Amino acid sequence: MQTTEAIRPSITDEPRQNYLTNGYTIKSWLLTKDHKRIAIMYLISVSAFFMMGGLYAAAIRLELLTPASDLLESGTYNKVFTQHGILMIFFFLIPSIPAVLGNFLIPIMIGAKDLALPRINLLSLYVYWIGGGLVLFALMQGGVDTGWTFYAPYSTTFSNTYVMLVGLGIFVNGFSSILTGLNFIVTIHTMRAPGMTWFRLPLFVWAHYATSLVMILGTPVIAITVLLLALERAGGIGIFDPAIGGDPILFQHLFWFYSHPAVYIMILPGMGVISELISNFSRKKIFGYEFIAFSSIAIAVFGFLVWGHHMFVSGQSMYAGLVFSFLTMVVAVPSAIKMFNWAATLYKGSISFDTPMLYAIGFLGLFLIGGLTGLFLGAMGLTVHLTDTYFVVAHFHYVMVGGQVIAYLGGIHYWWPKMTGKMYSEFWGKISAMLVFIGFNLTFFPQFILGYIGMPRRYASYPEEMQVLNIFSTAGASVLGVGLVMPLIYLGKSLINGKPAGDNPWMLPGLEWRTQSPPPTENFDKMPVVTWEAYEFGEENGLDLEAARRRDREMASDFQKN
Amino acid sequence: MTTHAGEHNDHAHAPGLQHQFEDMKQQEESVSIGMWMFLVQEIMFFGGLFTAYLVFRSKYPMAFAVGSNHLNAFWGGLNTLVLIVSSLTMALTVYYAQKSNRNMQVILILLTMFFGTVFLGVKAIEYTDKWSHGTVPITGLNKVVREGHGDSHASKPIEFSIVPQAYAAATAAGGEEHAYVNPRGEFQWNDYDLIEKKVAEQKADPNAYILTTDERNGYFSHGELDRDKFRDKVRIFYWIYFVMTGLHALHMVVGLGLMTWLCWMAFRNTYSAEYYMPVEMSGLYWHFVDIVWIFLFPLLYLLGRHFIVGGH
Numbered sequence: 001m002q003t004t005e006a007i008r009p010s011i012t013d014e015p016r017q018n019y020l021t022n023g024y025t026i027k028s029w030l031l032t033k034d035h036k037r038i039a040i041m042y043l044i045s046v047s048a049f050f051m052m053g054g055l056y057a058a059a060i061r062l063e064l065l066t067p068a069s070d071l072l073e074s075g076t077y078n079k080v081f082t083q084h085g086i087l088m089i090f091f092f093l094i095p096s097i098p099a100v101l102g103n104f105l106i107p108i109m110i111g112a113k114d115l116a117l118p119r120i121n122l123l124s125l126y127v128y129w130i131g132g133g134l135v136l137f138a139l140m141q142g143g144v145d146t147g148w149t150f151y152a153p154y155s156t157t158f159s160n161t162y163v164m165l166v167g168l169g170i171f172v173n174g175f176s177s178i179l180t181g182l183n184f185i186v187t188i189h190t191m192r193a194p195g196m197t198w199f200r201l202p203l204f205v206w207a208h209y210a211t212s213l214v215m216i217l218g219t220p221v222i223a224i225t226v227l228l229l230a231l232e233r234a235g236g237i238g239i240f241d242p243a244i245g246g247d248p249i250l251f252q253h254l255f256w257f258y259s260h261p262a263v264y265i266m267i268l269p270g271m272g273v274i275s276e277l278i279s280n281f282s283r284k285k286i287f288g289y290e291f292i293a294f295s296s297i298a299i300a301v302f303g304f305l306v307w308g309h310h311m312f313v314s315g316q317s318m319y320a321g322l323v324f325s326f327l328t329m330v331v332a333v334p335s336a337i338k339m340f341n342w343a344a345t346l347y348k349g350s351i352s353f354d355t356p357m358l359y360a361i362g363f364l365g366l367f368l369i370g371g372l373t374g375l376f377l378g379a380m381g382l383t384v385h386l387t388d389t390y391f392v393v394a395h396f397h398y399v400m401v402g403g404q405v406i407a408y409l410g411g412i413h414y415w416w417p418k419m420t421g422k423m424y425s426e427f428w429g430k431i432s433a434m435l436v437f438i439g440f441n442l443t444f445f446p447q448f449i450l451g452y453i454g455m456p457r458r459y460a461s462y463p464e465e466m467q468v469l470n471i472f473s474t475a476g477a478s479v480l481g482v483g484l485v486m487p488l489i490y491l492g493k494s495l496i497n498g499k500p501a502g503d504n505p506w507m508l509p510g511l512e513w514r515t516q517s518p519p520p521t522e523n524f525d526k527m528p529v530v531t532w533e534a535y536e537f538g539e540e541n542g543l544d545l546e547a548a549r550r551r552d553r554e555m556a557s558d559f560q561k562n
Numbered sequence: 563m564t565t566h567a568g569e570h571n572d573h574a575h576a577p578g579l580q581h582q583f584e585d586m587k588q589q590e591e592s593v594s595i596g597m598w599m600f601l602v603q604e605i606m607f608f609g610g611l612f613t614a615y616l617v618f619r620s621k622y623p624m625a626f627a628v629g630s631n632h633l634n635a636f637w638g639g640l641n642t643l644v645l646i647v648s649s650l651t652m653a654l655t656v657y658y659a660q661k662s663n664r665n666m667q668v669i670l671i672l673l674t675m676f677f678g679t680v681f682l683g684v685k686a687i688e689y690t691d692k693w694s695h696g697t698v699p700i701t702g703l704n705k706v707v708r709e710g711h712g713d714s715h716a717s718k719p720i721e722f723s724i725v726p727q728a729y730a731a732a733t734a735a736g737g738e739e740h741a742y743v744n745p746r747g748e749f750q751w752n753d754y755d756l757i758e759k760k761v762a763e764q765k766a767d768p769n770a771y772i773l774t775t776d777e778r779n780g781y782f783s784h785g786e787l788d789r790d791k792f793r794d795k796v797r798i799f800y801w802i803y804f805v806m807t808g809l810h811a812l813h814m815v816v817g818l819g820l821m822t823w824l825c826w827m828a829f830r831n832t833y834s835a836e837y838y839m840p841v842e843m844s845g846l847y848w849h850f851v852d853i854v855w856i857f858l859f860p861l862l863y864l865l866g867r868h869f870i871v872g873g874h
Contacts, residue, residue, distance in 0.1 A: 112582065113581065113582045114581075114582035115582070116582065116583075116592040116596065117592065117593075117596055118580075118582060120596070178603050181599075182596055182599045182600060182603070183596070185595065185599055186592050186595045186596045186599065187592075189591075189592075189595055190588055190591045190592040190595065191582070191588075191592070216599055216602055216603050216606075217602065217603070217606055218606070219603070219606075220603045220604070220606040220607035220609075220610070221606055221607070221609065221610045223607060224607050224608075224609075224610035224611055225610055228610075228611075228614065228805070231805060234700070235699060235700040235801065236700075236701075237699050237700070237797060237798060237801040238794065238797075238798070239614065239618070239798055239801060239802075244794045245621075245622065245780045245791070245794050245795050245798060246798070247617060247618070247621070250613075250614060250617050253613075254610055254613065254614070257610075522581075522582075527584075
């Protein structure tokens with residue numbers, strides 16, 4: 001059982017060196033092998049891509065304000081939604097939580113000095129930049145209009161846009177996520193501190209282990225697929241062109257073999273963050289630790305067996321469709337296990353509604369809707385009616401934005417004091433969390449109805465009777481936009497004049513809260529020895545948050561008196 | 563950093579130990595798991611190609627058999643042998659690194675590099691052969707032959723082939739082969755004997771399963787064999803051949819780069835019984851590339867030989 005001193009190791013110490021003060025030159029950042037600095041550089045890059053993708057989203061919603069295709073002509077609209085998808089999926093959602101929060105926190109959470117392969121970690125960042133640079137270059141040249149799915153033979157034979165260049169960018173970027181996943185697996189296997197057994201790992205780490213498995217097993221397949229696509233465009237052999245004996249369904253199989261597991265890359269880390277938030281802000285040991293841990297692995301494994309549910313209506317055999325439909329129902333089970341365990345954790349917890357917890361509560365509601373509508377789409381009969389409509393768009397935005405982005409924002413707010421040593425304005429944090437929640441629902445809930453009454457996705461125009469719901473959606477998007485820009489301002493402001501956060505502002509037992517904020521370059525002054533279980537809330541470490549804060553203040557004033 | 567080193571001062575000076583690790587054992591374990599994970603992703607990377615191969619092989623077995631029979635099994639077999647021997651020298655390098663024997667390491671790495679280069683050289687000979695016979699599947703990448711110049715025999719059975727002389731003679735007597743004109747460097751194909759034989763068999767017995775459903779749809783126009791359509795399927799085989807062997811050759815080039823670095827480090831006496839992980843990891847990579855070839859060789863070169871050399 002740990003003591004107060006163990007939780008607050010340095011309340012009275014004078015400021016010491018941390019990873020931010022360890023060198024100020026540009027070179028000390030660009031050639032760093034420190035996982036925390038690499039995470040910060042990822043944070044900046046990923047945010048830049050998120051804003052670009054967001055601007056494309058704004059263009060889409062503005063165009064859809066009116067039924068006619070008046071703001072953007074159809075060809076431009078095709079490019080806009082394609083680029084929104086490519087930037088958001090490959091350059092924001094996939095690296096967001098793993099490369100930023102995972103990179104920063106996994107070594108600290110398991111008590112290591114760094115990731116096992118720091119140079120590989122830096123390499124992954126450079127690979128990400130090269131891939132991103134290629135795609136940005138292609139966008140400036142004129143962009144691409146195939147949809148983020150690059151379906152053949154349109155992409156191989158007919159499209160007159162920069163498919164090869166964008167494909168190359170995605171090919172290169174894929175290796176960034178492979179290297180990140182590889183690094184995490186190695187680190188989690190070999191770098192755990194003494195006493196940090198597998199079942200004492202925070203669930204955030206388990207979720208990243210599962211994510212890394214998907215990254216390693218799935219990403220190479222998309223790499224070879226887009227490579228074949230690019231070569232096919234260059235050579236015109238027709239392996240994806242039915243006119244000369246090729247097989248467009250093969251392309252879809254190869255594409256979804258990665259891209260379906262990729263949606264688990266985009267949600268598993270978010271689930272990891274939520275496990276942390278729910279348990280820690282309920283001040284209660286998480287309910288069903290093993291179930292949540294293994295459900296992550298189960299999602300990663302079953303996630304590889306369901307790709308065919310993207311192809312129910314594209315000429316796949318009916319029997320294959322039946323199997324894929326069944327497996328899709330199966331993969332929903334581990335997600336549901338997580339939901340039930342989170343709900344059971346909340347039960348009789350002493351819940352505090354700090355900003356990160358608001359995001360976590362939002363996640364529970366939005367992911368519930370996103371997950372359940374996924375079952376509608378996995379049911380083979382219903383999907384014929386709903387496929388390629390706005391119902392699908394709403395579904396995956398509920399999972400991707402309502403799931404991953406909300407979890408990412410929650411995680412950023414939760415660990416911001418640890419990453420920067422500064423506390424942001426709790427008031428503006430709460431306002432922003434609520435704006436995001438309201439704006440998100442207003443944007444995407446109407447799209448379920450739109451899809452159900454038959455509005456197809458990827459068109460710049462639509463029948464007039466659908467305009468009211470589209471106006472709701474666009475109005476919601478502006479609220480969502482405001483909610484997403486606000487953190488940029490108050491988090492930025494906290495860097496300048498935020499209150500010092502202290503080492504453990506939330507009074508939590510996790511290993512990352514037992515080192516200073518911001519952490520020193522090698523994370524801990526001496527190798528931690530773990531003697532406690534994950535999420536073990538005792539009397540001393542803040543079962544009662546208010547009492548703990550009171551005790552903290554008394555300790556500080558006692559120290560001043562002496 | 564300094565506070566950390568205090569506790570494990572003796573290890574901090576071990577050769578090659580990086581700061582994030584506590585001891586050599588942890589580092590070795592990490593590097594080893596990392597390499598295996600890398601190889602797993604390599605398997606998935608090639609896996610996509612093998613899937614494409616399987617799909618088209620099962621759709622158009624005759625086109626694949628004919629295309630395969632025009633690859634040179636002698637050169638392919640020689641390369642298989644060369645790579646297996648290079649794996650032996652690589653494995654011995656690891657052995658001598660563990661014995662801290664610098665000279666043997668350097669010699670064996672150089673030998674490994676020699677065999678790797680031989681492999682690439684043979685590959686270059688084969689690619690050149692495809693180029694001059696007009697079987698590179700991309701227009702413009704074949705030897706340009708204008709009327710009255712040269713006598714390029716598009717995909718004529720090659721000299722080292724194990725195809726029986728009688729068959730080769732029959733092909734020549736068939737009158738199908740003559741000087742080909744190829745002004746734009748197109749993909750060329752003139753070997754239709756096998757498919758014509760099979761089409762005749764199929765027509766004689768419509769209920770027999772001689773041609774697959776995809777072949778019955780894919781090779782014919784108006785109920786007759788359409789040579790252009792058949793040629794397109796052979797072209798798909800050559801496309802897959804070039805992509806697979808090309809990516810494999812690229813991995814060989816990377817491997818040779820790795821060996822050059824390894825050779826220099828071994829020459830500087832970096833590796834010893836205490837620190838030999840880079841040698842072992844490079845070895846793993848080398849063996850992996852070797853094993854990929856072990857799969858490529860039968861799938862691409864030996865496929866469907868029984869159609870021509872005996873069998874049915």
